[in-house]
Amino acid sequence: MLGAGLPSAPTVATANLTLDVSGVGAATELWLRCHRCSFFGPPEHEATSETPAAVKASLRILGGTSTANAGAIPWVDITDATMVLADAERVQGGLKRGGGLYTARMKLTLDGATKARLISGVNLVQFRFNGSDGESNGYRVIDLQFRNAQGQSLATNAVQRTDINAEKVAGRTLTTDVAAGEKLWKAENTLLKSTLVPRQIRAACASCHASDGRDLQYFNYSNNSIVQRSRFHGLTEAQGGQIAAYLRYALRDMAHVAQAAPWNPPYQPGAGLDSKPVTEWSAGAGLDAVLDSPTDAVKALFGKPLDGSALALTQADVDKVMDVNTTLNTREVPLPIQFPDWNSYLPAIHPLDIWPTGADAAGSFEKGATFTADNRRLDPLGTSKKITAWLESHRSATFGDWSHLTPQQRNEIQSLLKPSGFELYAFLGGGRGNHLAKTGLYGSQVGAAQLQKLASPTRVATEPAAFTTNAFIERVVGSALQWNLVQQWEWAQRYGMEGDQRWFIGDYDATAKTWAGRGEKRGWPFNTVSAFFLAPHMVYQQDTDAAGKITREWLLAWETGNKPGSYTRTNAWYQMQVTLNPGAQSDWVNYSVDWPYLTGFDSLLSQTLGDATPAQSTFALMSDIRLLQARIKSAQFVNNNIPLWVPTDTRSIINNRGRFSKAAVVKHLNPINFMEAVSTQATQSSPFRRLDKLQAGLTLKLLNGAFKQFNQLYTATDPAIWRRCDPNNMDLGEADPTAGFSFCLDVTKQPLTLKSPGVYVMASTDYRSTAEQKLQYAVWKAGTLGADPDRVKTLNDWLLRVWP
Structure with missing residues (x-):
């Protein structure tokens, strides 16, 4: 249609x-x-x-x-x-x-x-x-x-789909349309913004898509879809046909991936994907791999067949997966969430049509610009061109084989890739929820002002909240980050960079000139701003009232009436990054996955859906299951050799390498996160309480698994190598013991508070308890819940060594 x-x-x-x-x-x-x-x-x-x-x-x-x-x-x-x-x-x-x-x-x-x-x-x-x-x-x-009433299909004729491969094969013949189509594909200042806004734009077709159009070929967009989108941008049907002819001929050697489709979400996890050629991974497992049954979702997570039987996990089944020394394959475990489609990658507005042009224009995307106080020049477009040139000059004759790179060359490309996304984010300015400069203007503000100049008072009057300055900042930030993601996808596909993270991610020893790669057999090598940042939770610009009180956050200006939808899309982008960057267990690999944000939105979506109806309860439970997966995968990710604390580094503790170690997630992987938890100010229900509806006693098995994970990670560590919290240190933005980035253990132990005979609670400050209080509570509460006494004792013995 x-x-x-x-x-x-x-x-x-x-x-x-x-x-x-x-x-x-x-x-x-x-x-x-x-x-x-x-x-x-x-x-x-x-x-x-x-x-x-x-x-x-x-x-x-x-x-x-x-x-x-x-x-x-x-x-x-x-x-x-x-x-x-x-x-x-x-x-x-x-x-x-x-x-x-x-x-x-x-x-x-x-x-x-x-x-x-x-x-x-x-x-x-x-x-x-x-x-x-x-x-x-x-x-x-x-x-x-x-x-019929039983949901059975009644039509006797089969669904027929256009054979896109036949269109590709037919397009392998060189015709006079190919040269004309190439010119149209690459031409700037030729297209109109849309049928409804017949204004010429700067961007070419090649600007928003992969530069060679391989996304349209790979995801099997039909000739008709290419023609109709061309018409949407002001070209004729004949010109659209010429573009289709060019793409089919220029990309005639690309392998046809039947599973790829505009509606099948890229990289959707599913069984057997790793056994297929790596070139097929981007197609994903298809919409039918998205799970609707909580029982199936738990079975998939714990490696059980989806055979319609009742859930019957043993403790051994749980322990096998909840093990920090194994690797949970987030490419092959089907999930109860639909990933974003390819259209959601494509820029709504290309950066060339957002920012002023020219070398001296304020906030030029084309030539680069200076926004920072240190007078640093930011040029994300220029950096993108450098990366493309490097990959082009260093590729081997065998597609996707990068084994020929020397350690120095691996370090070179990692040193280009890692800062690229951060450079764009710095160009936009600010951080999540706040892209406003205290002095001067960030790039997002410059771009938003450019768009606002084009705003029609008639259109603005239709829905004022969707046309505020902050709403335009969101348009700018989202579009720029989409452009960034398309660049990364094109590099990954065009140069075969998805096959082995270890080729591009690792540690370079400049003295020995050696390379120690890290990663999984498949995954993106972009340990930088990536898909994760397209979540509404990352793109939004918070609204405040005259008194400075926040009136809107975590969702976009035009989504204020649809929290469940916006939170679901945030959760999908966050979950997708876990699949794309499965982890290589280092400080910067997997940067794009901010684990507290992922788990936070697993929890927030679950709470937002609630239990008011059976359907809401079911999909709240689905979010709980994704939270469980995140807890397991993150525990495996932090199982690394990064020191818990580098005492010789005398800079602000926020820059200490220990902040990237497993010390930083002791609060997140604490078994308390798997149980009922009570403080003097608040009560936390177990996030997995609904799972007992699927199998009686399952939450207790998970709690035992949580103790296993925690003990594997922490109880063999020497208390002497931990940093001890300093209540007076504010380097992390708040008091060290309860700061969000805290990576320390309290200096001393404080007894739990006796609330009533035999019932203890944690001491809290502003609803937050320290790691020491949470660990003590986990040990006491686990005993009342019937957790494995040996696992509880192992943790308690370590606590006695930490706080003798």
Whole structure:
């Protein structure tokens, strides 16, 4: 359902489903799976030639009525109000703007009039793309069925899909269109922003996509989709065809990956992916690998077959996975969350159309700019070009083989890749939730001001909260980080950099001129700002009132009515980074995964969904299971040789290498995070309490596993090598013992508080307890819960050595 996007000229297409007599009588619903059936991006801010569509998609069931006689049959808008969504889609944001899932399953209940139109034979169903919002030019219906009350498909004709490989094969022939298409693909100042905003833009097709267009070839975008997107940007249908001809011919040697599709989320985890060629990894395991059953999600995590049987994990099953000396494969363990689709990688606005051009322009993305007080020049575009040139000049004749690099060369490319994302983030300025400079302007502010100059008062009046200065900062930050991610994907794919992290990530010994690589058999080598930073929780710019009180945070300005959707997308980006950067156990590898943010949003989404309905409780439980996976993977990640504290480093403790060691996560991996916890000010329920609904006593097995992990990591360490907390040190932004970046143990032990006979609680300050209090409490509480006494004793014996 793709078109130029003018609301005055909607795109209409007709599908046919064949029913026999029994099917006509049994049909109760029309079921479909739709990719991007609703709008996701911010509302258009510029003056439009027509009013943007409010509802993206509509359908109507003609049955045996011909299209020529369909005028009296009303269209049904595809919205939360008219469709019955599958539980996962409904509770995680639905079809409202900012919904959590890009592909949604839904059904339309057939009323009497509709059922009366069904016939034995061919039945017609029409879909309409009502028009663009200024960003999207359509949607895709990827499954369609008439179903009975039991959810069984009734149509007798099979779903047919366009054979994109046939289009690729046909495009291997050189024609006169190829040269014209190449010129159009690379030409700047040729495209229009959109059908609704017919203003020329700077960016070329090659600017927002992979420079050679390999993303369109890899993810099997059809010729029609390339043509229609070209029309959306002001080109003719013939010119769109020329671009398609160029891409097919120029990329004729790329392997066809059938699983790759615009709707199949890149890198979606699934069984068997590692056994396929590495070039197929980006295609992911497909939408069908996304789990809907909590029982299946737990089975997948603990390596059990998804066979429909009841959950029956033993302690040995749990211990096998909750082991810091093993490696949980986050590429192959199916997850109960849908990863972002490829369209969500692509910049909504290219940086060249955000920032002023010219060498001396303030905040120039094209030439670089200075925003920092130390007068450092920031040039993320220039750095990207340097990386591409290095990779081009050092690649081997065998695709994806980087074993020929010398230790010095490995250090060279790591030294280019690691700061690249940080440079862009510094260009944008500030940090999560705050991209405002105390003096002068950050790049995000310069870019936002440029966009605001183009804002139409008429458009702004439609939804003022979505057009504030902070909302424009979010547009700028999000688009720049999308550009960054597309660069990384292109490097990974074009140069075969996904096969072995150890080629690009490791430690270089300049004296011995040796390289010690780290990592897993597959993973991105970009230990820098990456996919993680596209989460709404990273992109948002907080709103405050006149008194400085925060009035909006953690979600984008145009998503304020859809926390479940926004939080789900944050969780998806965070989880996806764990799959992309599976870890190489060092200070900087896996930087992009900020584990407290990942686990924090696992918990926050669970709390937001709650237990008000069975469906909400189910998907809250799904988030709890992802939290469990994160706790296990992070425990394995921190099992490294980074010193817990470097006492000879006299700089601020925030710069001490020990801050990247396992000392920094003692508070997160403490078994207290697996149990009920009480302080003098607050009560914490076990985040895994819902799991006992799946298998009685499972939470206790997990608690035992948590003790095993913690003991493996910490109880063999000498108390003398730990840094002791200094309550007067504020280098970490707050008092050392309870600071978020704390990596110390308290100097002395304070007895737990006796709340009532036999019941103890932790001492707290502003609802926060120190590591010492939490460890003591974990030992006491575990005893009351029936945890393995030997594991509890091992921890307690260490505590007695730490605080004799």
